[in-house]
Amino acid sequence: MISIRQRKGIQTAEVSEDYTAQEENVKLEDKLPSMEREISFRTECGLYYSYYKQMLQAPTLMQGFRGLIYDNKTESMRTINLLQRMNIYQEVFLSILYRVLPIQKYIEPVYFYIYTLFGLQAIYVTALYITSWLLSGTWLSGLLAAFWYVTNRIDTTRVEFTIPLRENWALPFFAIQIAAITYFLRPNLQPLSQRLTLLAIFISTFLFSLTWQFNQFMMLMQALVLFILDSLDMLPAMKVTWLYGIQLTGLLLVCILQFFNSMILGSLLISFNLSVLIARKLQKNMKTGNFLNRLGKLLLHLFFVLCLTLFLNNIIKKVLNLKSDEHIFKFLKAKFGFGATRDFDANLYLCEEAFGLLPFNTFERLSDTLLFYAYIFVLSITVIAALAVAFRNLSDSTNQQSMCKMGKYTIGLKPETAYNLIHTILFGFLALSTMRMKYLWTSHMCVFASFGLCSPEIWELLLKLIHLYNPKRICIMRYSIPILILLYLCFKFWPGMMDELSELREFYDPDTVELMNWINTNTPGKAVFAGSMQLLAGVKLCTGRTLTNHPHYEDNSLRERTKAVYQIYAKRAPEEVHALLRSFGTDYVILEDSICYERRHRRGCRLRDLLDVANGHMMDGPGENDPDLKLAGHPRFCEEIKKNLPTYTAYFTRVFQNKTFHVYKLATNK
Secondary structure (H helix, E strand, C coil): CCCCCCCCCCCHHHHHHHHHHHHHHCCCCCCCCCHHHHHCCCHHHHHHHHHHHHHHHCCCHHHHHHHHHCECCCCCCCCECHHHHCCCHHHHHHHHHHHHCCCCCCCCHHHHHHHHHHHHHHHHHHHHHHHHHHHHCCHHHHHHHHHHHHHCHHHHCCCCCCCCCHHHHHHHHHHHHHHHHHHHCCCCCCHHHHHHHHHHHHHHHHHHHHHCCCHHHHHHHHHHHHHHHHHCCCCCHHHHHHHHHHHHHHHHHHHHHCCCCHHHHCCHHHHHHHHHHHHHHHCCCCCCCCHHHHHHHHHHHHHHHHHHHHHHHHHHHHHHCCCCCHHHHHHHHHHCCCCCCCCHHHHHHHCCHHHCCCCCHHHHHHHHCCHHHHHHHHHHHHHHHHHHHHHHHHHCCCCCCCEEEECCEEEECCHHHHHHHHHHHHHHHHHHHCHHHHHHHHHHHHHHHHHHHHCHHHHHHHHHHCCCCCHHHHHHHHHHHHHHHHHHHHHHHHHHHHHHHHCCCCCCCHHHHHHHHHHHHHCCCCCEEECCHHHHHHHHHHHCCEECCCCCCCCHHHHHHHHHHHHHHCCCCHHHHHHHHHCCCCCEEEEEHHHHCCCCCCCCCCHHHHHHHHCCECCCCCCCCCCCCECCCCCCHHHHHHHCCHHHHCCEEEEEECCCEEEEEECCCC
16 A cells, blocks of 8 residues: 655625635644645545545534535636535545544544545455355355455556545445345345345445446446346346336435436436336336247347437436536547547547556456456356356246256356346446446456356356266365465465555655645635646645636536636637636636646647647647648747747736746736
């Protein structure tokens, strides 16, 4: 782990001014972390942590709540409800805990925050352990899953480096939900056990939805898993209906808590689940007839659900005038080859490595721990079993037991195994297409691979197929191979893990520290700053100044504002840039050399290239341009402003600079 240590019905205006004035009189220097430590929370991590800090600095909890509901410092010249816009209830809850519990003398707020998240990761690993144990019937499987998760931590989690990210809050609850669903799908549960399991599924689904803005897309994948298995008679229909209902109820409850967030109401998940439930009522005889008859009905059912989903979703979005998630669909359309786009927001995602294809070296690392080999082995056998059972179910409508015969042997697939199989396949496709989503797949890969190596059913099927079946051989295989793998992992990776735990890494970024110190000591508390989304999140956390834009990108008006602010890196006239920035109330603009002279991305993916193309201008440097792009009428703003030409100094005055940053104050009388 990394340890960061210090280096040497109310009117909006009245609420905001009163809160700001009182905030200035509150002194928590002895409790709050130093600025140097706060800077280590980069990009959106810093933004989310700033609201935890804001709640702690508020004189009372109610004033803290009002500050979040009527916030006019996150986006200048706007008052927004942060509890509606962002998933920050976890920061609110944690700040309340810190204020209420008698722990202020013993632990700093930043460490309370960090240790809580690390504690959640322990719960995450425990949930993976339980899921694997439930599937295989032995604790050894859970132990192997936990070991694989830890030894593959580069690919299973990024909590070490991006602690406050929403996914680090949400994924432990998602793992708990999967464990609960795995138990729920077992046949012949007692009524009390079934009710308690449903409660666990509901609570974990609700908490997962509350803590991550992308919850709807993950649960849509989960709903597709249920839809596929229900259509193939591999899950009990009543239990599937319960799970659909829990997803809808949990998401709608989050919608209420987020002050009827329209993005939730317009989600594909709600439209899809409603469509499936409606289609099941209208197509009652879908699961009757011979193979071809069933297959035809299944395809018709699929087509009907798809059309109804798109119809309902379009209706909801038109009624709500919803545009918050349109950038995601533009990105997906361009990513999967349905036409090139010049849309700035879509290209911003397309050019980020995290949203690209999963790199091949991921499989090399997973193979080094034997995880990938074991996963492919188990996946191959279970896919063969699933195909055989699905074919049997479609061929014989009277068979409801997910069993079929292959020669003289009987092949079966338990409902909980079938669920985890389709889950790992769909999330595998998601991870392969989008690298950022690999953490949903690789953690479940640990569960699925360990389950298969310890499962008597998997070994029984394999040994029967190669005519070596013997009950003693099954017992030997399901215990000896996992133990040998555990010994290999301990021998190869344990010393390195101990060395990592003994390391104490120190955060060091003198240029950013110098910038934040300058802002704190040389600018008014109500000054408005413009710049890159990532940097401004740190500005808010470390200085409390007002921002023009920030990294939480799930709002259409904010995306338009960000594109306008980013014209500081485009080829625009100084008067045009000044007018754009002043329209957002900007007092200071921060220019970064790392963006202006960017080399990290290839040509066509640098931020300045994206802006040039979106503005209809030709890109810099050698290479081709689209024929309709034209030469810009002005030089690049971020380069030309540094020459201190009169046309620029009339609008912008440089007030700070170091090796990385240049800060300019805007003239207000223009």
